[in-house]
Amino acid sequence: MAVPGRVVKLCGNTAVVNIMNNTCEVNISLVTPKVGDYVLVHAGCVLEVLKKDAAEELMWLFEELKEAADGTPSTRDK
Amino acid sequence: MGPLQRVINELGGYSGEPIKIMEVCGTHTASIFKNGIRSMISPKISLISGPGCPVCVTPASYTDRLVEYALKEGHCVLTFGDMMKVTGSGLSLTEAKAHGGRAVMLYSPLAAIKMASGEPDTQFVFAAVGFETTAPVYALLIEEIIKNDIKNLKLLTSIKKIIPAVEYICENEAGIDAFLCPGHASVITGCGVYRQLADKYRKPFVVGGFDGEHILSALYEIVSQLQSGRFEMKNMYPSVVSEDGNTKAALLINKYFETSDDYWRGIGKIKASGLRLRQPYAGYDAGSAFSCNEERLPQGCRCADVILGRISPADCGLFKTVCTPFAAVGPCMVSAEGACGIWYKNSI
Ligand code: SF4
Numbered sequence: 001m002a003v004p005g006r007v008v009k010l011c012g013n014t015a016v017v018n019i020m021n022n023t024c025e026v027n028i029s030l031v032t033p034k035v036g037d038y039v040l041v042h043a044g045c046v047l048e049v050l051k052k053d054a055a056e057e058l059m060w061l062f063e064e065l066k067e068a069a070d071g072t073p074s075t076r077d078k
Numbered sequence: 079m080g081p082l083q084r085v086i087n088e089l090g091g092y093s094g095e096p097i098k099i100m101e102v103c104g105t106h107t108a109s110i111f112k113n114g115i116r117s118m119i120s121p122k123i124s125l126i127s128g129p130g131c132p133v134c135v136t137p138a139s140y141t142d143r144l145v146e147y148a149l150k151e152g153h154c155v156l157t158f159g160d161m162m163k164v165t166g167s168g169l170s171l172t173e174a175k176a177h178g179g180r181a182v183m184l185y186s187p188l189a190a191i192k193m194a195s196g197e198p199d200t201q202f203v204f205a206a207v208g209f210e211t212t213a214p215v216y217a218l219l220i221e222e223i224i225k226n227d228i229k230n231l232k233l234l235t236s237i238k239k240i241i242p243a244v245e246y247i248c249e250n251e252a253g254i255d256a257f258l259c260p261g262h263a264s265v266i267t268g269c270g271v272y273r274q275l276a277d278k279y280r281k282p283f284v285v286g287g288f289d290g291e292h293i294l295s296a297l298y299e300i301v302s303q304l305q306s307g308r309f310e311m312k313n314m315y316p317s318v319v320s321e322d323g324n325t326k327a328a329l330l331i332n333k334y335f336e337t338s339d340d341y342w343r344g345i346g347k348i349k350a351s352g353l354r355l356r357q358p359y360a361g362y363d364a365g366s367a368f369s370c371n372e373e374r375l376p377q378g379c380r381c382a383d384v385i386l387g388r389i390s391p392a393d394c395g396l397f398k399t400v401c402t403p404f405a406a407v408g409p410c411m412v413s414a415e416g417a418c419g420i421w422y423k424n425s426i
Contacts, residue, residue: 001105001415002211002262027188029221030214030327040265040318043158043208043215044186048265048324050317057287057317063081 002042004050007033017041082291085298092120092301098253099123099300100387102244103130103260104415105288111424113290119297126387127417129243130260132208133160134381134409134416135342136236140207141166143365144234147203148179154197155181156190157205160413163406165376187212187219194223194231203364206233209240210266213353214327217334220355220362232364235354238340241271242351248279251386256282256300258293261315266331268323273311280309287315334359343409344375344382379408384417391421398422 005019005026015028019041027045038050101107107127110116116125129135141164148155148171155171162171162183171181184190187204194202206216216233223231240263247254259272264285272283282303286296296314303310313319331353340352355363375381379401380394391397391410401407403419410416 002265027186027215027218029218030324030330040262042262043212044188045215045218047211047214047262047327048318051320057292057315060316 002040002047004038005041007035007037007039010035015039015046017046082294085294086118089119089123089294089297089301092122094122094305097123097255097301097304098126098387099256099258099297100126100128100247100254101130101258102128102240103258103262104134104413104417104420105262106130106258106260106286106293107417107420108415109288109290109293111420113293115290115293115297118294123297123301125258125297126254126390127384127420128247128257128387129342129345129385130209130240130263131385131410131413131415131417132212132236132238133164133413134385135238135243135345136161136164136207136409137341137343138166138375140234140236140366141170142168144171144181144203144205145169145174145179147234147364148174148181149177152199153180153201153203154193155179155203155205156184156187156193157181158207159183160415161205161207164409164412165406187215188222190219190231191222191226191228194228195226198230200230202231204231204233206235206237209238209260210263210331213237213331213335214266214324217327217330220334220359221330223362232362233355233366234364235366236340237335237353238342239337239351239353241267241275242348243342243345245275246345246348246351247386248275248281251388254281254387255304256284258296258300259283259285261285261287261292261319264313264315264319264323266323266327268321269311269313269319270321270323276309276311282309283311285311285313285315285319287317342385344385376407381408381410381418384410391418392425394418398425 005017007015009016033049039046040048147153269285276283282300284296335353336356337350338352338354383389406412410418
């Protein structure tokens with residue numbers, strides 16, 4: 001299972017990540033996150049840097065669905 | 079009315095042809111229960127679990143081999159928690175410990191480096207089980223073993239690729255109308271790979287996240303596609319899943335592992351569905367090739383039917399009577415990602 005967290009500190013190929021208010025040291029060899037980035041953590045490694053935060057993503061999703069249902073193109077840049 | 083409510087109303091009021099959607103990944107199954115999704119959607123839309131629980135599809139002979147290592151003098155098995163309780167044809171690792179064996183749970187494979195360096199006289203064997211999500215972490219582990227010149231740590235691999243399994247289901251199982259594709263494995267593989275499947279099998283393949291809203295919107299997308307006769311790949315989890323996935327991770331996997339045919343517990347051999355260490359790194363393998371030639375399940379256990387979406391856990395005659403998480407008969411009841419365990423926890 002992978003969980004989201006936020007990068008607190010970088011140190012070589014590891015980062016300190018806040019995951020649900022617990023801080024963990026994780027490997028960042030697979031990505032290049034910055035402090036403050038939201039990341040997806042699995043088995044002690046960051047698998048990906050999140051491109052949008054959860055709220056932004058859900059807004060996007062519902063806009064997509066509105067477009068599909070109404071047949072009205074969204075004004076938002078995809 | 080807000081868009082979420084509108085989606086719920088649409089899914090709840092659906093009255094068309096019955097629809098069967100497979101959620102490939104166990105984390106989706108858990109989230110569907112946690113968010114009460116089934117109670118929000120029409121009974122004409124059935125959600126069935128798929129093969130996305132790594133422990134459930136790991137052959138019994140693999141577990142037997144781990145147990146052998148755990149019981150062997152001077153050896154120690156390192157593993158994620160879920161593998162501790164699953165049985166092969168005999169003991170589980172937990173039971174092996176009770177018989178004097180050695181098995182240690184780790185949160186990350188990379189922690190194995192520290193353990194092996196600290197105990198040079200012990201031969202450590204890491205139980206490398208999982209899908210594409212975990213494969214790059216095993217590749218990093220091999221890299222660290224080489225870099226740190228660790229001589230006493232090997233991997234016993236049972237690493238599976240989810241796409242060939244989904245393709246196997248499309249080829250062999252009738253009646254599945256669409257797939258809710260796994261969000262986390264897709265982080266590595268990318269969502270583009272599902273486009274070919276959507277075209278080939280003429281079914282919607284929608285990649286979804288794990289919040290209730292994510293799942294509802296993915297289901298809405300699937301139902302909309304089916305109603306309008308479309309069959310497309312759609313990425314509904316773009317915050318982490320891209321078209322091509324994490325290419326750095328994919329390159330690293332490819333550096334150390336090659337694709338091979340592999341055995342899935344309860345199913346049998348699926349072509350090109352496994353990852354094995356490449357020949358130059360065979361010295362870091364603890365004999366994985368010897369532990370994959372059968373797929374026994376305990377008598378009466380219907381895990382294979384559950385994994386292939388033929389039945390729901392509740393349709394198994396042993397569910398909740400003989401088989402519970404406290405006395406699990408099959409692997410699907412043991413793992414946190416196993417459909418039977420998830421159904422059990424949410425039905426008591
Ligand atoms: S309920 Fe138990 S015995 Fe039945 S399929 Fe699930 S794991 Fe196997």
